[in-house]
Amino acid sequence: MCMVIFAPIFAICAFATCGGYHGHLQIKVDCAARIQNNLSINIDFGYPFRLQQVHFRAPLCEAMREEVVFLNGDFSAAAQFFVTVGVLAFLYSLLATVVYVFYQNKYLKNNRGPLVDFLVTVIFSLTWLLSSCSWAKSLNDIKTATNPTEMLLLIAACREKGNRCAATQEPSWSRLNTSAVFGFVNVVLWSGNIWFVFKETGWYKTGQRYPSRTSSRKRSSEMHERLYSESSFDQPDENFGPFRQESFTESRGDFDKQVQRQASINQSQVSFSLPETYLGKTGFYERENKIVSQGPVIFVNEM
Incomplete structure (x- = not known):
């Protein structure tokens, strides 16, 4: 003007x-x-x-x-x-x-x-x-x-x-x-x-x-790190800190439901029997006094 x-x-x-x-x-x-x-x-x-x-x-x-x-x-x-x-x-x-x-x-x-x-x-x-x-x-x-x-x-x-x-x-x-x-x-x-x-x-x-490639790459990397941090399990410290029982219990319950649903579907569709699977209690696996992994124990019984 x-x-x-x-x-x-x-x-x-x-x-x-x-x-x-x-x-x-x-x-x-x-x-x-x-x-x-x-x-x-x-x-x-x-x-x-x-x-x-x-x-x-x-x-x-x-x-x-x-x-x-x-x-x-x-x-x-x-x-x-x-x-x-x-x-x-x-x-x-x-x-x-x-x-x-x-x-x-x-x-x-x-x-x-x-x-x-x-x-x-x-x-x-x-x-x-x-x-x-x-x-x-x-x-x-x-x-x-x-x-x-x-x-x-x-x-x-x-x-x-x-x-x-x-x-x-x-x-x-x-x-x-x-x-x-x-x-x-x-x-x-x-x-x-x-x-x-x-x-x-x-x-x-x-x-x-169309913004620059540097800014778009930076934005995508930040989003990837955020999603990974939200979906990953919490890892214990080297000094064997306390385990977050609540988050693991929710994950184990979801996994139980998924396994039971898959087993029921397979039993209804196939004529032969499938091995039974069930989850045990949470266990820790050690190697030379160091924690290697953690998670639920899966037991398989062949029929």
């Missing part, structure tokens, strides 16, 4: 603050010969920041002549890349919002929607990172190229001794600084959304549906 709300807003703020920028610089020139005084030079530049195409006329302070001066640098590639990523991110955010709200069932059908959304989100995260870093570097170069000190060095009249030049108005950089900040905010926003989109894909659901 945060992605649906904030992604279009931050994308608009990023490309609008960069694409709609216009800078203005004004320089005042006072010639030493007093032929021309208080001459103002206005320099305008803006997006896409092809400064090598920006030119202005500057006085030479000699015989009322002027020169044409061009700025240095071409930063259009980084600026246009940044704006293009912002526009595409804005359009995709609007499309994703419409799909989330009105076509949720088709979005989740066959898991294609989440997979496409995941891949596009990863791509936009990387492009936002690249474009923001490139634009931040280009912005720093633009500030250097339009610095009043650098601009005065381009004017021939300002390089001559006796003439005085000064910048009366400098461009405002707050808007471009804001665009760079919004670029990195979009990086954080789109990168954080990768996890939430990944949870909608089949890759995450498959991992949740």
Whole structure:
């Protein structure tokens, strides 16, 4: 939901603050010969920041002549890349919002929607990172190229001794600084959304549906040990501890019933007689003063 709300807003703020920028610089020139005084030079530049195409006329302070001066640098590639990523991110955010709200069932059908959304989100995260870093570097170069000190060095009249030049108005950089900040905010926003989109894909659901083999083996071994401990007889200690009479008595009674039932069934089905079996009392068998086994004694009498 945060992605649906904030992604279009931050994308608009990023490309609008960069694409709609216009800078203005004004320089005042006072010639030493007093032929021309208080001459103002206005320099305008803006997006896409092809400064090598920006030119202005500057006085030479000699015989009322002027020169044409061009700025240095071409930063259009980084600026246009940044704006293009912002526009595409804005359009995709609007499309994703419409799909989330009105076509949720088709979005989740066959898991294609989440997979496409995941891949596009990863791509936009990387492009936002690249474009923001490139634009931040280009912005720093633009500030250097339009610095009043650098601009005065381009004017021939300002390089001559006796003439005085000064910048009366400098461009405002707050808007471009804001665009760079919004670029990195979009990086954080789109990168954080990768996890939430990944949870909608089949890759995450498959991992949740089929746990790892290590955990399943551990769980099965624990269950096997539990069943074995519940079904096994209690063994005495080496020091011949007390025997649990109650559990053994119940086991002996169940065994008596089973033997009697089997004997009755066999006697009814076969014509020859079977040996009689009956249980004696519980006995212990020793070997070299050590208990080897314990259990009921079975007596067999042949008929």
